[in-house]
Amino acid sequence: MNMRRRLLTGAALITAGALLAGCSANSATTPSEPAANPTGELTFWSAIPGMDLVTEAFNESQDDITVTFEEIPNGPNGGYAKLATAIESGTGPDVAGFEYGQLPQFVGSGSVIALDDLVPAETLDEYSDQVRGLVTFEDATYGMPYDAPPLVTYYRQDVLDAAGVDVPETWDEFEAAARAVRAANPSAYLASYNQNEPAVLAALAWQAGGQWYGIDGDSWKIGIDDKASTKVAEYWQRLIDEDLVKVQPSFSDEWTADLGSGVTNGVIGASWSAAGLKARTEASGQAGKWVAAAPPTWGDDASAFYGGTSFAITKNSENPAAAAKFLEFVTTDPVAIEARGEVGSAYLAYPGLNEIAAGVFPTDYFANDIYAAFDESYDRVVDGWAWGPNWDITNTSLKDSMSTVGAGGTVPDGLTSAQQATVEGLEQLGLTVTE
Amino acid sequence: MTIRHSDRPPTAAAAARRRIPGTGGRTAAIFLVPFFSLFVVAMIAPVVYAIGLSLFAQKRSGLGFGGAETVFVGLENYLNVLSSETFVGGFGRLFLYCLMYIPIMLGLALVFALLLDAIVTKAKRAFQLFLFLPHAVPGVIAALIWAYLYTPGISPIVSTLAAGGIQIDFLSVHMVLPSIVNIAVWEWTGYNVIILFTALQAVPRDILEAARVDGASELRSALSIKTPLILPALSVTLLFTVIGTLQMFTEPQILSKATTAVTSTWVPNMWAYDAAFNRNNLPQAAAASIILALLAGLLSWAVTRLSSKGRTR
Numbered sequence: 136m137n138m139r140r141r142l143l144t145g146a147a148l149i150t151a152g153a154l155l156a157g158c159s160a161n162s163a164t165t166p167s168e169p170a171a172n173p174t175g176e177l178t179f180w181s182a183i184p185g186m187d188l189v190t191e192a193f194n195e196s197q198d199d200i201t202v203t204f205e206e207i208p209n210g211p212n213g214g215y216a217k218l219a220t221a222i223e224s225g226t227g228p229d230v231a232g233f234e235y236g237q238l239p240q241f242v243g244s245g246s247v248i249a250l251d252d253l254v255p256a257e258t259l260d261e262y263s264d265q266v267r268g269l270v271t272f273e274d275a276t277y278g279m280p281y282d283a284p285p286l287v288t289y290y291r292q293d294v295l296d297a298a299g300v301d302v303p304e305t306w307d308e309f310e311a312a313a314r315a316v317r318a319a320n321p322s323a324y325l326a327s328y329n330q331n332e333p334a335v336l337a338a339l340a341w342q343a344g345g346q347w348y349g350i351d352g353d354s355w356k357i358g359i360d361d362k363a364s365t366k367v368a369e370y371w372q373r374l375i376d377e378d379l380v381k382v383q384p385s386f387s388d389e390w391t392a393d394l395g396s397g398v399t400n401g402v403i404g405a406s407w408s409a410a411g412l413k414a415r416t417e418a419s420g421q422a423g424k425w426v427a428a429a430p431p432t433w434g435d436d437a438s439a440f441y442g443g444t445s446f447a448i449t450k451n452s453e454n455p456a457a458a459a460k461f462l463e464f465v466t467t468d469p470v471a472i473e474a475r476g477e478v479g480s481a482y483l484a485y486p487g488l489n490e491i492a493a494g495v496f497p498t499d500y501f502a503n504d505i506y507a508a509f510d511e512s513y514d515r516v517v518d519g520w521a522w523g524p525n526w527d528i529t530n531t532s533l534k535d536s537m538s539t540v541g542a543g544g545t546v547p548d549g550l551t552s553a554q555q556a557t558v559e560g561l562e563q564l565g566l567t568v569t570e
Numbered sequence: 571m572t573i574r575h576s577d578r579p580p581t582a583a584a585a586a587r588r589r590i591p592g593t594g595g596r597t598a599a600i601f602l603v604p605f606f607s608l609f610v611v612a613m614i615a616p617v618v619y620a621i622g623l624s625l626f627a628q629k630r631s632g633l634g635f636g637g638a639e640t641v642f643v644g645l646e647n648y649l650n651v652l653s654s655e656t657f658v659g660g661f662g663r664l665f666l667y668c669l670m671y672i673p674i675m676l677g678l679a680l681v682f683a684l685l686l687d688a689i690v691t692k693a694k695r696a697f698q699l700f701l702f703l704p705h706a707v708p709g710v711i712a713a714l715i716w717a718y719l720y721t722p723g724i725s726p727i728v729s730t731l732a733a734g735g736i737q738i739d740f741l742s743v744h745m746v747l748p749s750i751v752n753i754a755v756w757e758w759t760g761y762n763v764i765i766l767f768t769a770l771q772a773v774p775r776d777i778l779e780a781a782r783v784d785g786a787s788e789l790r791s792a793l794s795i796k797t798p799l800i801l802p803a804l805s806v807t808l809l810f811t812v813i814g815t816l817q818m819f820t821e822p823q824i825l826s827k828a829t830t831a832v833t834s835t836w837v838p839n840m841w842a843y844d845a846a847f848n849r850n851n852l853p854q855a856a857a858a859s860i861i862l863a864l865l866a867g868l869l870s871w872a873v874t875r876l877s878s879k880g881r882t883r
Contacts, residue, residue: 216847240850243634273635331830353632385829392723426632524634527848535656537834542743542831560849563650565638 152420152559173456174199178228180218182209183444185475186232192474193464200457209471210234215527222246222449229452232463233278233446234524235269236334241525242277247447249275253459258467265518266484278445278483279466284405285512286338286430286441289412292502293424294323294400302428306370309431313379316400324399327393328371330540333533333553335403339371340364341431341439341520348523352568355523357557360550364431368546375541381436383542386411395419403430406482406509413480413500427505429512438515442473443484462544482509519566523557524566532556615861624648624857645856656835657858663747664837668815671751676808678759683766683800684792685834698767701760703868706712709757713824721828741829753821758814769803770796809873819843837863 146184155200179190179202190204205228208214215237221227223246233241250259259267259276265282270278270391289300295312298319303309313325329335345363349356358364374380381399384391393399394416402408412425430438446465447457465471467485473493475481483489493506523529536549536556554570561568624647628638651657654732682701686694704712720740722728731738740749773796797804819839826832826840834848835841839859846855 158770213847216850219850243630243638245637246851273633302793307876310669350633355633384828387828388718388721389723392721396723398723446575524630527850529843531848534830535835537831539743563627563854564634564851565627565631565634566634 164218172199173454173460175323175454175457176200177202177230177452177454177458177461179230179461181232181234181444181446182207182214183479186477188474188476189465189471190357192470193461196204196464196494198469200460200489202363208280210237219244219246221449225451226458227449227451229447229454229458230465231450232281232446235440235443235445236281236337236522236530238270238278239272239446239522240525240527245450247449248452248455249277250279250448250459250462251276253455254279254450254463255319258463261467261486262484264553265440265516268519269440269443269522270447276291278447279462281444281446281466282407282442282481283484283513283516284407284443284482285509285516286342286403286438287405287408287505287508287512288326288426288430289404289408289425289427290325291397291400291421291424292426294320294325301427303431305434306431309310310370310374310379313374314377317379322553323397324381325379326403327373327381327385327390328540329390329403330382331384331387331534333530333537335385336367336533336537336546338439338441338522339367340401341517342437343433344437344517345369347519347529348521351569352495353568355561356528356569357417357523357554357561358570359529359554359557360547364550365547368550371539372546375546386555391415395421405443406505406512409480409498409501409505410478410496415557417500422500423502425500425501426503427508428503429508431514432515436515437517438512439520440516480505482506482513503519525564528560529553529557532560617860620859621754622851624860625853627853628851631715644851647853649860651841651854651858654841656833657838657841660836660838660841661712664815664818667747667751667818668812670748671754671815672808672811672818673810674751675755675759676762676804678755679766679807680764680797680804682759682763683770684796686763686767687770687796688792698764701763703759704756705761707757709820710824712757713821714822716749716756717825717828720749720825741825741832746825746829746831750821750825751852758811762811765807766800766803769800773799792858799841809869813866813869813873816862816869 168525177200180185181204187204187206190202193200194204198331202308205219215233215333218227218231218233222241227246233247242260254276259279262280266280266283267276270276270280288546294316295302298312298315300312300537301308303312309325310340316323316325319459340347340359340361340363342368345358345361345367347357347359347361347364348357359413360368371380375382381393383393383399385402390399394402394412395418402412407425416425447461448455448462452458466483467488469491472481472483473495475495477496483492488507489509498505532553533549536544536552537546538544540546540549558568558570581736591654620713625642625644626640627643627647630636630638631639686701689697709713719725719727720742722739725740728738728740729844739745777795777799786794817839818837822832822836823840823843826834834844839862842855842858842862845851845858
């Protein structure tokens with residue numbers, strides 16, 4: 136039984152792999168011409184909380200299109216695996232959410248279709264160039280940006296006060312503040328270094344002027360260990376070496392416990408982190424103690440996006456025109472933002488929606504105007520960042536190489552091995568890569 | 571044993587059947603067909619498919635936005651998998667794991683089985699049940715429970731130890747392997763106790779009586795008579811355990827959510843999972859699975875050889 140049970144598990148894995156691959160022969164359906172008043176039924180998959188309410192609001196707002204919502208796990212829990220396999224096997228949804236880092240991979244595999252003939256150009260033109268750039272590949276638009284979440288740092292104001300420091304505006308001040316918090320209370324840290332979250336490292340590198348993926352003629356230029364990124368890595372390594380930040384995985388039970396008990400008193404996050412932070416600290420009576428701020432800078436008033444989702448139409452959709460109507464509703468209609476309710480603190484990409492979002496989210500949990508901080512950080516976002524053809528190769532490799540940070544490994548070494556793994560992995564896919 | 575048709579009341583159907591020679595083969599077929607058809611569908615076909623899959627690769631060109639084409643690459647995927655540091659590193663981890671896990675788990679199982687065999691109380695059944703209970707907990711649940719018990723800040727064990735002056739992080743890079751060994755020992759010892767205890771029941775009582783008459787203590791007869799007599803059972807459990815270790819997935823996969831010390835490619839099975847579902851490289855995942863299956867097959871062959879030897883002895 137012992138062996139059998141485990142052997143069967145192995146066999147099941149092989150079977151699953153084979154079944155998934157077996158379906159990949161299906162060809163893409165060609166999008167039909169957009170109708171003036173499309174009708175029909177659609178399916179919609181997303182991992183973003185509250186999207187069920189948005190779907191309901193859409194169904195109530197009109198009679199032509201009926202959308203069925205299905206919640207899927209988020210990326211780290213297999214959401215993209217589910218999407219990729221479903222789309223390959225022809226059973227994928229009409230509309231799904233893709234984070235900006237993941238979108239190129241789905242564009243490259245032909246899983247999502249171009250929107251330029253489906254969504255009015257004047258709607259797409261409303262987006263800022265920076266956001267638009269994240270969903271545009273070879274002059275075609277593949278996603279409707281939902282949120283454009285800038286890097287935002289959160290601090291316990293009372294802990295900063297006790298340490299006698301202000302909200303840090305530069306990374307030097309951040310280091311000094313971290314030192315002051317440690318001195319004021321030896322069991323407390325200003326923030327933690329989240330080695331499980333390569334996306335935040337990417338955002339910090341972006342802020343410092345790094346360029347992990349670039350297009351150089353007909354090849355990808357990979358620069359994960361470029362000069363700016365290495366500077367960021369060395370900065371954090373110094374903070375770790377001097378025990379100024381606590382090395383711990385974010386979104387873990389340990390992290391939540393430390394936030395609640397006052398061991399970790401700051402978060403390097405994004406606009407969306409506000410909702411999670413509230414959920415994790417509310418039970419510990421920390422209402423009114425947190426402030427949000429634009430991230431510390433290297434002296435040049437720069438910021439970056441951290442995360443963010445766009446919605447796209449998959450190649451499985453038999454009704455792209457109706458799907459495009461729904462896309463527009465979700466990403467640009469004030470009713471959709473209103474309907475999502477207080478579950479999220481999104482900073483939306485489409486202009487004119489953030490006032491509504493700020494009105495829906497209980498921002499009074501925080502001691503300052505968090506949307507003002509979001510605005511400030513958003514305005515500073517550095518132009519020109521692009522995501523590469525397969526973020527997951529880099530993501531897996533960074534997670535692996537960072538796992539020993541704090542126990543012998545270093546952040547700069549992690550970048551170097553992620554660089555090698557990414558170049559190797561992309562070459563194995565047949566892509567042209569330069570370093 | 572096959573029932574002979576002549577033993578049955580002579581019905582028309584039976585009479586008709588009697589005309590066909592070699593009914594034994596036909597009866598055997600009736601019994602074997604369901605098994606083999608399922609075996610082919612659920613085991614052989616996927617393996618064959620995976621082998622086929624592992625010989626191809628999705629190749630894109632340039633920037634990769636022009637779509638992918640599937641090309642035959644021969645053994646390239648196998649070479650890529652075997653030259654992957656993380657994949658080979660996973661086997662290193664499994665080896666270390668075996669070094670810790672097997673002596674502890676089988677040692678404990680043997681001791682418990684001998685103790686169970688030695689006691690003559692009515693509590694025997696109760697003890698059997700208690701020992702087996704952890705195995706009745708599904709592996710995923712067990713891993714979740716232990717992940718909770720290991721996590722600093724929320725674990726009562728960690729905080730109790732800290733209050734007693736012992737600072738220990740069960741989920742740190744160096745401790746996480748022993749922590750997983752602990753979960754596995756908790757989960758599998760009871761199961762192996764049952765196997766070894768069953769083998770002990772088959773030890774001829776007259777030999778034990780003879781030993782007692784010769785003045786051997788319980789301890790002496792346990793070590794010098796019972797243990798050597800159940801060696802075949804012990805060696806089978808040993809090999810089952812080694813094969814089971816190759817398939818390790820659940821415990822580290824669950825713990826990887828609680829600590830970054832367990833990476834997404836920590837053991838070979840996780841490597842295959844990550845290749846298929848995170849890196850979207852099904853051919854490489856297939857190649858890794860085939861390599862694992864080959865190793866497991868080799869070990870299964872060894873198990874069959876050893877256990878049939880044990881029976882004929």
